[in-house]
Amino acid sequence: MELMTPIEADVPADLALQVSQRLKSAVKGHLLQAFAPDHTKSMRLISAPEAAELLNASPPFIRKCHNDGTLPEPSINRNGRRYYSVSELWEYRQLLDKQARVPGKYLPWRRDGESLQVWQLMNFKGGCSKTTATAHIAHYLALHGFRVLLIDLDPQGSLTGMCGLDPQTEFGSKTIYDAITVNDPCPMEKVIRPTFLPGLFLAPAQLILSEFKMEARATGNFHTRLRDAIAQVQGQFDVVLIDSPPELDILTLTGMAAATSLLVPLTPSMMDLSSTALFMELVSSYMKVITEHGAELHYDHFRFLVTRDEPTDGPSQQLVGFLRTLFTDMVMSATSFKSTAVSDATMLKQSIYELDRADVTRSTYDRARVSMDAVGAEIREMIESTWRREKA
Ligand SMILES: Nc1ncnc2c1ncn2[C@@H]1O[C@H](COP(=O)(O)OP(=O)(O)OP(=O)(O)O)[C@@H](O)[C@H]1O
Numbered sequence: 001m002e003l004m005t006p007i008e009a010d011v012p013a014d015l016a017l018q019v020s021q022r023l024k025s026a027v028k029g030h031l032l033q034a035f036a037p038d039h040t041k042s043m044r045l046i047s048a049p050e051a052a053e054l055l056n057a058s059p060p061f062i063r064k065c066h067n068d069g070t071l072p073e074p075s076i077n078r079n080g081r082r083y084y085s086v087s088e089l090w091e092y093r094q095l096l097d098k099q100a101r102v103p104g105k106y107l108p109w110r111r112d113g114e115s116l117q118v119w120q121l122m123n124f125k126g127g128c129s130k131t132t133a134t135a136h137i138a139h140y141l142a143l144h145g146f147r148v149l150l151i152d153l154d155p156q157g158s159l160t161g162m163c164g165l166d167p168q169t170e171f172g173s174k175t176i177y178d179a180i181t182v183n184d185p186c187p188m189e190k191v192i193r194p195t196f197l198p199g200l201f202l203a204p205a206q207l208i209l210s211e212f213k214m215e216a217r218a219t220g221n222f223h224t225r226l227r228d229a230i231a232q233v234q235g236q237f238d239v240v241l242i243d244s245p246p247e248l249d250i251l252t253l254t255g256m257a258a259a260t261s262l263l264v265p266l267t268p269s270m271m272d273l274s275s276t277a278l279f280m281e282l283v284s285s286y287m288k289v290i291t292e293h294g295a296e297l298h299y300d301h302f303r304f305l306v307t308r309d310e311p312t313d314g315p316s317q318q319l320v321g322f323l324r325t326l327f328t329d330m331v332m333s334a335t336s337f338k339s340t341a342v343s344d345a346t347m348l349k350q351s352i353y354e355l356d357r358a359d360v361t362r363s364t365y366d367r368a369r370v371s372m373d374a375v376g377a378e379i380r381e382m383i384e385s386t387w388r389r390e391k392a
């Protein structure tokens, strides 16, 4: 990249504005390149072994289903190998489930009496991987057949960005602010949009979401806003994942009042551990505030998720051990490993699930993928235990 001319400005405000404008257009250019040719996100093709794993079946069984006509052939067949689009997998799952002896073997959707699971990821510590973890868990669940709604509750809109929308430009649809504002809110249905993954939907955020904090303070009306918005669409989803801002503000409280489980991501560093103590103290007092406003709080699960874990780094492992000693099973067994595959992917606003294994060093990809899969699988287990389903 060529060096640009130095930024010159007479007053600091002009300098800041020029920096912002230069950055905005550079980031836009970078992403446009990444999402060429049509500038929208799309999902890679899935190989036959990965497709079988996602469908909860064995590769020979899937081959047999193609041969006997239970499943149509995928549109891509290169050198005798089948490759699947995520839409084809979504369609196959329904076809397989229709003829399965035990309904639900292939289709994990909610059944009668199973309530919507709303997980909020929260920590006031910036950069502890809230958004990255939210996106990876969502991709894992959607690729395994769940109907997932992502709610971006951070005015920075990072999760919105990871879904392929630029939170800083108009994208022609409503945002979560429109659904929760106290001034003439719009139906949640109008806010939700499909993403590049079948089964995964997004309620996006833009900076205007910050306005909600003022409204909520002025009216004292915050704890029911998101809960009621989610209730409007609850029949369409199995799981809702809420990403929160790096603050314990009214937006985070609004999420806490809507959530049925809480997940606190934290990195294994002494600084994060100390700030988590303060965070939990504040969480406790804010929970009291929410309860005083008349909301009943009940969480099926309250867990810590260790993120950017380095299993070969002694000091960080000591901290993870320390955390497990203190809080035993409140700390998830699976951790999200620190990986250049993940940080490189998030640079392009992607998750590891979007990367083609062939485009990354295989051992790096596999290590990151195994760790993210383990996190997703453990969340899935917790969700299914709330529904009192037998282990698969
Ligand atoms: N497992 C991982 N391995 C390597 N890098 C990671 C991993 N998880 C997150 N990161 C990197 O850490 C940075 C912060 O992650 P992320 O944006 O998800 O944190 P956050 O808690 O949502 O931040 P904020 O508080 O600003 O909302 C990102 O640059 C991301 O690429």
Ligand SMILES: [Mg+2]
Residues within 6 Å of the ligand: 130, 131, 132, 154, 158, 159, 243, 244
């Ligand atoms: Mg974030």
